[in-house]
Amino acid sequence: MSWNLETRNNNLSSISSETYDLVIIGGGITGAGILLDATSRGLKAILIEKEDFASGTSSRSTKLIHGGLRYLKNLEFKIVRETGKERAIAYKNAPHLVVPEKMILPIQTGGTYGKLMTSFALWMYDWLADVAKPERRRMLNKEQTLALEPNLKPDLLKGSGFYSEYRTDDARLTLEIIKTAQKSGAVALNYIEATTLKYNENGKINSIVANDNLNNNSIEIKGKAFINACGPWSDEIRQLDQSMNNKRLHLTKGVHIVIDSYKLPLKNSVYFDVEGGRMIFAIPRGKVTYIGTTDTNYDGKKDNPNVTMEDVNYLINAANEMFPSIQLKLEDVQSSWSGLRPLIHEEGKSPSELSRKDEIFLSPKGLITIAGGKLTGYRIMAQKVVDIVCERLKINQKCITDSIQINGYGKEIDKNRF
Numbered sequence: 001m002s003w004n005l006e007t008r009n010n011n012l013s014s015i016s017s018e019t020y021d022l023v024i025i026g027g028g029i030t031g032a033g034i035l036l037d038a039t040s041r042g043l044k045a046i047l048i049e050k051e052d053f054a055s056g057t058s059s060r061s062t063k064l065i066h067g068g069l070r071y072l073k074n075l076e077f078k079i080v081r082e083t084g085k086e087r088a089i090a091y092k093n094a095p096h097l098v099v100p101e102k103m104i105l106p107i108q109t110g111g112t113y114g115k116l117m118t119s120f121a122l123w124m125y126d127w128l129a130d131v132a133k134p135e136r137r138r139m140l141n142k143e144q145t146l147a148l149e150p151n152l153k154p155d156l157l158k159g160s161g162f163y164s165e166y167r168t169d170d171a172r173l174t175l176e177i178i179k180t181a182q183k184s185g186a187v188a189l190n191y192i193e194a195t196t197l198k199y200n201e202n203g204k205i206n207s208i209v210a211n212d213n214l215n216n217n218s219i220e221i222k223g224k225a226f227i228n229a230c231g232p233w234s235d236e237i238r239q240l241d242q243s244m245n246n247k248r249l250h251l252t253k254g255v256h257i258v259i260d261s262y263k264l265p266l267k268n269s270v271y272f273d274v275e276g277g278r279m280i281f282a283i284p285r286g287k288v289t290y291i292g293t294t295d296t297n298y299d300g301k302k303d304n305p306n307v308t309m310e311d312v313n314y315l316i317n318a319a320n321e322m323f324p325s326i327q328l329k330l331e332d333v334q335s336s337w338s339g340l341r342p343l344i345h346e347e348g349k350s351p352s353e354l355s356r357k358d359e360i361f362l363s364p365k366g367l368i369t370i371a372g373g374k375l376t377g378y379r380i381m382a383q384k385v386v387d388i389v390c391e392r393l394k395i396n397q398k399c400i401t402d403s404i405q406i407n408g409y410g411k412e413i414d415k416n417r418f
């Protein structure tokens, strides 16, 4: 089944005569997952995205399908269990897009965790996520660790935890989920921006007005249920709906830098802590290694958030601290990217302390907003909101996405992509 500009034009011409069961605003991983879940339960669903699909946070992540080891530190066991299980489902349904990745967590004198604590935390991590026996964590001594990653700083190194995660191509995963839904009849349109919400005589939302940013036309999309999955832009849609409550988004910026792999040749990903207790990844991918991320408060423009010299220097210093022999310099940085975490604000908490859990806001006018969460948890987030939609529309269909193979399943893995 083709999916191209012609499909877009055909879909656009039929929209005005349709009433959809579900209209989804936002074409990142969250919206994509919702589109697939809804369509697979038999709902007539449409998704609109104001730019390219996945052009927001969903192409700017660390690209890990992970249980979130750092959440153990914040005692967020539920997220670890949930996302840990989702990891396995993502791999089962999309092995062409989600690849196993071994991680090294160095243990250093003066580091956040000692040997015993690391061993226990990683054991618990595996246990919460039901990790298969052969993939469970192993504890390595200093020599074994340096044999795997000789660039690690030897002075304070005591050993490491060696454990399993997965890696992906975040934007490609989003696109393939949308294509899977489209094959079952879903409509997904990019460059369509929601600008106005419209309500019936009872004050309930019944359509949205959107701008076709390619042709500069205005279109109206009628529906029975509406989901706002706009990630960092979610509050803008809630403001259109005049349904902001005491909770709001708190955006934090995460920057990654990319260097040639000859500068930092790694066989495994390394997850290390830096001064102040933050954790940073160094991830080998084809001919490059990328290092990230920062986590700073952000209130600038949401499209293409900037990368500052401060961000880059922070990551260079962190890398030089953990891998002193590489002597990384500014001129070694080939490129960088920056993304915004749509977190839920909690008074008095720093960016790293804010929970990564997802949250659903139900407006009295019918709009359903889902924000926060992780790339890894997209499927379960979708299940939660589509359950609400089904209940409202009195549709008795259970979620089946845990057994839906994602478009391209069975294709050979393109190693260059990862």
Ligand SMILES: Cc1cc2nc3c(=O)[nH]c(=O)nc-3n(C[C@H](O)[C@H](O)[C@H](O)COP(=O)(O)OP(=O)(O)OC[C@H]3O[C@@H](n4cnc5c(N)ncnc54)[C@H](O)[C@@H]3O)c2cc1C
Residues within 6 Å of the ligand: 025, 026, 027, 028, 029, 030, 031, 048, 049, 050, 051, 052, 053, 054, 055, 056, 057, 058, 059, 060, 061, 062, 063, 064, 065, 066, 192, 193, 194, 195, 229, 230, 231, 232, 233, 252, 253, 254, 255, 293, 338, 339, 340, 341, 342, 371, 372, 373, 374, 375, 376, 377
């Ligand atoms: C630096 C960083 C690293 C991360 N690393 C990981 C990781 O390794 N693993 C992991 O699991 N998670 C990770 N995350 C979290 C994960 O990336 C996000 O939770 C996820 O991508 C959010 O997806 P989303 O669809 O909710 O938002 P987005 O991807 O931002 O999608 C929202 C979309 O809505 C569109 N939109 C906005 N307004 C409108 C409108 N009016 N009309 C139509 N469309 C609109 C936007 O253009 C955008 O494409 C990371 C996040 C960051 C910032």
